[in-house]
Amino acid sequence: MKIAIPSYQRFNILTEQTLSFLDKHKINKTDIYVFIREGDNELVEYQKLTEQGYHIIVCGCDVIGAGMKHNYITDYFDEGEKLILIEDDIRGICKVENNKKLPTDLLEVANNGFKLCED
16 A cells, blocks of 8 residues: 655645654555655755655646646556555544544454445
């Protein structure tokens, strides 16, 4: 399972929120792909994440806007590969039970979702 994260000029938010969240859920850094647009003024900071094991994928300048970036990400991976696309500012996930928000495990949610799709 791969985690894809589009980001643009939000390096600190990405690292402080999303990558921290994924680390808490024990997601292997080598399964995390961060997609950055060429020309991002924080590109150097993003590229330093490769030293920690993350994949930094630089999209061309012509990939503008969320829709185009999401299409680029979908095309980047092989057909049939399990892919979770999350935003660069996620802090957590929860389920609502009896009107209470309860934290839940990302991999459990993802695996249940993929199983439902396969069924």
